[in-house]
Amino acid sequence: MYSNIKNVQILVALLKKHGIRHLVLSPGARNIPIVHSVENDNFFQCYSVVDERSAAFFAIGISLETNEPVAVSCTSSTASCNYLSGLTEAYYRHIPIVAITADRDPYYIDQMESLLIKQQNMYQDIMKKSVQLPIVNNAEDFWYCERLVNEALLELDHHGKGPVHINIPTVGNHYLYDCKVLPEVRKMERLIQGTQNTAWMEKSRVINAKSRILIFWGENIHASSECEASLAAFAKCHNCVIIKEHMGNISLDKSLNPALIINAMSVEEFDQYGPDLIISTGGDVVSGTKAILTNWKGKCEHWLIDESGKVTDIFRKLTTIFECSPKYFFDYFSKDSGQKPDDNSYSNLWTRALGDACLPEVPFSNAFAIKSLMEKVPANSNLHLSILNSVRLAQYFQLDPDVKVFSNLGAFGIDGCMSTFLGQASISKNLNFLIIGDLSFFYDMNSIWIKHIKSNVRILLLNNYGAAEFHFGYGKEILPEINDYTAAEHFRSAKQWVEDNQFTYLSAHNINDIHNCLDAFCKPDAARPMILEVFTDKESDGRTAHILADYNKQENLKDISKKMIKSVIGKQNVEKIKNIIRKKTD
Template identity: 40%
Template structure:
């Protein structure tokens, strides 16, 4: 029987998955859940060394002779400190030790708790990886713990070998051993460029898959090599390619999923589109497909392409990390496929039809209307910067012309710096450089207009709806008092500051005035940069977006709706279903 402590269950199960058998155990109370579990399991070879300093050196020698990782385990407090000398030696000799330090309730640190010191990161400068496990109370904790243990084990031999540290806190001194079998765990596999056998197995998996979904994260540049490789991959494998503007992807098989996969557009539709494999590359993804995939985690494999080999489990379903550039991955898979291999188009067509079923009304005057009109007329080869939240959302409603490069600071997703970022980029190009920015984001970064190097190619569209409309959109606005501290409602204009800094200033309050202003705004021959401020009301702006989603829901056929509902009931847990019904 195994311990009831879930964190140790995960560790033991993953030790087996990684075929790590040799454990050096030092007597103590806090590590009894681990010690008794493994000493009863014939898979492991256990060695008893009472003194922790000696135990760590013993493990070092054992690992050197076996040429494989060895675990050391101890109780809390100074017991862990006694590992220090051998860990330093292991670090400088590249010996792969797994240091398991049992710990007490984190909430009692520095509260005169018995036998407790700060063990988090205590070996940081002399280990390849250091993780502090969560106390597992729910599924999120479980997934997080599993990821951290995988990360530590994968670090043992990543770009050299060396020790790793796993700290295991626990609320109570648990001596219950009522678990007959270990849980199913996911062993994450890292595949480097030269591991041909693993690539071959991955290719065979792809070849046999009926539904491959490629999610393209943020990328700052157009990459013709990647676009060509993706196009070829699309023709050879049963895949669909999900993009958003910040992906800067222009290839065959690309589907812009920002609207159709927004959870407010149709919260249960993704049940019809669950893939066999998700392949991700690039940086952050801002749109709803990330949330949809998380809802259905564990129902598919996630392969992450990471040039640095980092563990990025964006969808809580990670199974493989390919340490290479995205273009290298797709080119390699393409060369392994023969000329007769073709995409049957079934999955692509299903997702493409759904995305193309989005209906666009004649929007009333609003931020949405203004952005739509600008994007439809934005010249090819322009640069587009989007500020945050609403600006990004609305821009992704509408299709861009070819070769418009798109940017947004979604790495951190903060309100600050979007204006400064656009100005920095505009200085280094002669193409028209557009920024779509809300009022709060502009006033936050307004001092950037004083930068002396601004040329005549900057075009700023400011959506002034008198506050943070995002809080109307997401339901944070509760009553008029919310306008004080949440939406920060105001009646400020940008006009004076813009003119002071020698921009051409334009404004619009309705469709007619916007149409006239837009003609000037898009003039490439302007001697000065241009600032266009449009005025709307944030509640109305929010309502227009919600009405857009609501209108589109009625276009989903009833039979499809019922089929989706039936599928959902067999897949999603009951708490999620209740949230969807709300």
């Protein structure tokens, strides 16, 4: 029987999955749930060492003889301090020891709670990895705890061996041990380029058996033509679907930007499009793809290509991290693809869905301004997208494939979007465009007076006198006072400031104004940098964003189809056809 405390169950289950079978146990109250869970499981070989100072060194000896990682477990407070000298030895001799320190509820630190000291990161200078496990009360906690244990255990032999630390608050009933079966946990593994040949070969067999492979190509700044060719060859070998946004910066014919359909799709509707394998690489995305894959409960695993080998469980389905370049991955699994049948049914499914999707007529709004500019941006330009609405709305509209697209998606903050753009433009020989909202612009407005700004700068400033983002997410119906502080309403223009800094200033208040400005705005031979300030309304912008997100929902498409049929054959004929069908059915 195992402890009923969930984080203990997860820890024990993952120790088993990772093959860590030797445990050196020291007595105490806090770690009873761990000790009792492992001592009755025949998988584990347990050793009793009372003195924690000796226990850590004893574990080193076992590891030296077995060439395996060894775990040590102790109770809370000063007992955990006694591991220090042994773990220091393990660190400098590169010996894989898992230090499991039981703990009390972290809420009570520094509240005169007995046997409670600051154990988190107490060995930080002599650890390859330290994690603090959560108290598990729900599915979110379960995923987080599972991920942290995997991260720690994967680091035992990552670029050299050494100790890791898992601090675990054993909060719950220490007397309940009626859990007969450990929970199903997801083991993560890491495969490194040029090593573990048998493991790579096994993955070839796995991938050859998959029929619905979805490649998730995230933000990528400098994808080489060679890498694109490798990706194309891999996708052809395995009949893949390639999902990417504008920031992916690849121009493969079969790559798809899913924004038009994915934001309108329910998790249930996604079932017919769901993959059995996700392969991801690159940075973040802003469309609903990430959310729907995270919430989708279909049977699927996720392989991550990451040159650092970092654990990034973006869809909560991660099983394997490939520590290599994308080109190496795609080349390797193309050459060993076997005789996979040429079945494009999965890619055709996605292509049809996007082919059936359509855009509504976009009214005058920040979305209309973005759409109009993206249709005009010349090839070989750079386009920067600021945060939230600017970057999200841009995904709905077409762009010349030879335009490179950038966005500060790393921390995704309001500060520095314009400074980043101006830094790149100061070096670039091409035209450089920025789409930015008013709050982001004014937040970073000091960057406008940087003396290195050149005439290749074009800034589309979307000024709706506040944050339309919150009118999209909430609106006055939920927050009647939304404009006071949340949307930070203001009534200012950038005109005086940008003209003082020698920019050519253009403005637009309607559709005709935008059309009249864009030709001059997009010409490469301007004498000075330019700003086009488009004035719109926050509430209208929020409504337009909702229309774009919801337009291709299945129920909406049915209504659109009905309207199209009526417009072609007439309302009266529709009723006649319905009556004929009813009679035949009766």
